[in-house]
Amino acid sequence: MSKMGENGAANYYQRAALAPTEASLELGVQHGASKCFDDDGRLKRTGTVWTSSSHIITAVIGSGVLSLAWAIGQLGWVAGPVVMLLFSFVTYYTSALLSDCYRSGDPLTGKRNYTYMDAVRANLNGLKVQICGFLQYLNIVGVAIGYTIAASISMVAIKRSNCFHKNGDDSPCRVNSNPYMIMFGVAEIFLSQIPDFDQISWLSILAAIMSFTYSSIGLALGIVQVIQNGGIKGSLTGISIGTVTAMDKIWRSLQAFGDIAFAYSYSIILIEIQDTIKAPPPSEAKVMKRATVISVAVTTVFYMLCGCMGYAAFGDLAPGNLLTGFGFYNPYWLLDIANAAIVVHLVGAYQVYCQPLFAFIEKWAQRTWPKSEFITKEIQVPITSGRTYRLNLFRLTWRSMFVVVSTVVSMLMPFFNDVVGFLGAIGFWPLTVYFPVEMYIVQKKVPKWSTRWVCLQMLSLACLIITVASAAGSIAGVVSDLKVYKPFQS
Template sequence: MGENGVGKNYYPQGGAAAAAMEVSSVEHGQAGGSKCYDDDGRLKRTGTMWTASAHIITAVIGSGVLSLAWAIGQLGWVAGPAVMLLFSLVTYYTSSLLSDCYRYGDETTGKRNYTYMDAVNANLSGIKVQLCGFLQYANIVGVAIGYTIAASISMLAIKRANCFHVKGHVNPCHISSTPYMVIFGVAQIFFSQIPDFDQISWLSILAAIMSFTYSTIGLGLGIVQVVANKGVKGSLTGISIGAVTPIDKVWRSLQAFGDIAFAYSYSLILIEIQDTIRAPPPSEAKVMRRATLVSVATTTLFYMLCGCMGYAAFGDDAPGNLLTGFGFYEPFWLLDIANAAIVVHLVGAYQVYCQPLFAFVEKWAQQRWPKSGFITGEIQVPLVSSGFKLNLFRLTWRSAFVVATTVVSMLLPFFNDVVGFLGAIGFWPLTVYFPVEMYIVQKKIPRWSSQWVCLQLLSLACLIITIAAAAGSIAGIMSDLKVYKPFFTTD
C-alpha cells in the first residue's frame, strides 16, 4: 500500500536504501510488465469499489447503530430522523471532498498520499499536520476503547439473556463485564498481528456481513414489538420534560447528536482505504466516491430502519443499546445470535480502525532505528501460511496497545456516553474541517468566492454541533462517574 507501513512493500522514507528499493521495484515492474507494479513502484493494488465498500461498512455500521433508537428517543420523530439524514449528507459530501485529496494534483497521475496525514501534509503543512495526527490517532484510540466496551456488553448480554430465560425477567442476573473485556482483548492481540489492510479484506467482508445480521435482527424484533404494542410509541419532540428534568433533556439531546455523529464516523481512515483501490482507469477518487455513496446510502437506510423501529417499539423507554438494553427478552436464542454477530463484527472493525495507528508507530520506529533487528527483522512462522512473517516489535507494541485500551475500557464502561463523546470530538476536525480545507487548496478555490463561503459556513455549523455534542456527552460521563466503582460495576 503505502509509506505508512500499511502496505506490503513498506520501507521508510528517505535514504539511499529506500531510493534504491524504489528504483529497483519500478525497474522490476517495467521488466515484468505493468501487471506487477503500480505507478509508484509498489505492488499492484487489487481493491475494488466492493472491497472499499466492505471496509467502510465495517467501520460505519458498528456499535453506533445500537444507540440510535435511544438517540431518536431524545430528539423525537421530527428532529431524530432529520438529524440522521443531515449527518449522512454531510458525511457523504465531505468524504467526496476528501477522496479528491488522495492524489496531489491530477486525480489519475498526481502523487499519491498514502495516509490521511500525508494528504494534510501535502495540502496544508505546518502545525495542522501535527494537529491532524494527534486528533486522528487519539480518535482511533478512543474508538478501540469504545469497541472493547461494546463487544464486552454484547458478550455479557448473551450470558444475561440465557439467565433471564432460565430464572425469569425479574431476576437481576448481575454479571461483571470485566472478564468479557479480557476475552475480547486476547482475541485482538491475536488479530492485531495481521500486518496490514491488504490482509484483512476477508475480515472486513465477514464483519460487514455480521453488521447486516445483527442490524436485521434488531429491525425484525422492533417490528414484532410494534405489532405486539398494537401501535407506534414515541412523540414528535422526544422524551418529555417530567420524565427527565429540563437540563437533562438538553444534555441528553446534545449527547444524541454525538451518538449519531459516531455512527457515521469513518473519514479518519478513508485515505488508507482508498489506497487499497487498484490504479486507474477509472481514478481512485471516482471509485471511492461510488463506494462512499453505496456505503453511506446503505448504512443510512439501516440506521433509519433500526433507529426508528427501536423508538417506535419502546418510545421514551428505548434502551441505550437496542440489543443489550433488554427491551427484548425473547426469543433468547435470536438475541444470542445478534450479540454474537456484534462481537464478530467489532473484532474486524477494531482492526480496520487501528491499522493506520499501528502502521504509523511502526514506520516511525523503523525510521528511528533502521538497523535494529528487533524492529525490522521478521521471523517466518511455519505453523501458519507460508506468507506470514512475525515481527517482534509489532508483536510487542500492538499487544501492549491492546492491553492498554482494554484496561481503560474496564475503567470507563459507559457505552452511550463514551460513544457520544468519541463521535463529537472526531466529527468536526476529521470529517469536516480538514477535508474542506484540503479541498479548497487542492482545487485552488478563491477566498471569499461563493463556493469558499459555503464551505466555510458548513465547517462552522459542524463545529458548533461538535462543541454542543461534546458538552452533552461530558455531562453524561460525569453523571455516571458519581455512582461508578472501577472494576466492580456489573450490568
C-alpha cells in the same frame, strides 16, 4: 486475500519507508519490469468498489447503530430523522472532497498520499499536520476503547440471557463484564499481528455481513414490538420534560447529536481505504466516491429503519443499546445470535480502525532506528507448504501492548453510550469536515470569498457549533455516570 498475503511479501507499511526502486529491487524484480507493481513501486493494489464499500460499512455500521433509537428518542419524530439525514449528507459530501486529496495534482498520475496525515501534509502547513495526527490517532484509540466496551456488553447480554432462560426470570444473574473485555482483548492481540490494511479484506467483509445481521434482527424485533404495542410510541419533540428535567433534556439532546455523528464517522480511515484500490483507470477518487455513495446510502437506510423502529417500539424509554431493550427473555436465542454478530463485527471493526495507527507508529520507529534489528528484522515462520508468516518482534510487542492498555482503560470506564457520544463529538468536525474542506480549497485553488468558498466555510462553522455542543452534552453524561461509578465493577 491479496497477492501480498499470498506471496508472503514483506510488510506493506515497512515498504512505505523505502524508495520505489529500492522496494522493487528488494524483491529481486526490476522496477517497471513486472505487472506485480503499481506506479509507485509498491506491490499491486487489488481493491475494488466492493472491497472499499465493505471496509466503509464495517467502519460505519458499528456499535453506534444500537444507540440511534435512544438518540431519536431525545430529539423526537421530527428532528431525529432530519438530523440523521443531514449527517449522512455532510459525511458523503466531505468524504467526496477528501477522496480528491488522495493524489496531489493529476487525479490519475499525481503523487499518492498514503494516509490521512500525508494528505494534510501535502496540502496544509506543519502545525495543522500535527493537530490532525493527534486528533486522528486519539480518535482511533477512543474507538478501540469504545468497541471493547460494546463487545463486552453484548457478551454479557448473551450470558445473562442464557442464565434467565435456565434459572428463571427472577434470578439475579449478575455478570461482571471484565472477563469478557479480556477475552475480546486476547482475540485482538492475535488479529493485530496481521501486518497491514491490505490483508484484512476477508475480516472486513465478514464484519460487514455481521453488521447487517444484528441490524436486521434489531429491526425485526422492533417491528414485532410495535405490533405487540398496538401502535407507534414516541412524540414529535422526543422525551418530555417531566420524564427528565429541562436541563437533562438539553444535555441528552446534545449527546444525541454526538451519537449520530459517531454512527457516521469513518473519514479518519478513508485515505487508508482508498490506498487499497487498484490503479487507474478509473481514478481511485472516482472508485472511492462510488463506494461512498453505496455505503452511506445503505447505512442511512439501516440507520433510519433501526433508529425509527426502535423509537416506535419503546418511545421515551428507548434504551441506549437497542438490543438490551428487548430484555433477556424469549426469543432469547435470536438475541443471542444478534449479540454474537455484534461481537464478531466489532472484532473486525477494531482492526479496520487501528491499522492506520499501527502503520504510523511502525513507520516512525523504522525511520528513527533504521539499524535496530528488533524493529526492522522479520523472522520467517512457516505456516503451510510454500507459505510463511513474517514475524516482527517490534510489531508483536507494541501492538500487543496497545491492545492491553486499551482493554484496561475500557475496564476502568465502561460507559458505552456517553463514550460513544463523546468520541463522535470530538472527531466529527476536525476530521470529517474541517480538514477535508481546507484541503479541497487548497487543492482545487478555490478563490477566497467566492460563493463556493463561503459555502464551504459556513458548512465547517455549522459543524463546529454542533461538535462543541455535542461534546458538552456527552461530558455531562460522563459526569453523571461518575457519581455512581466503581472502578472495575459493572
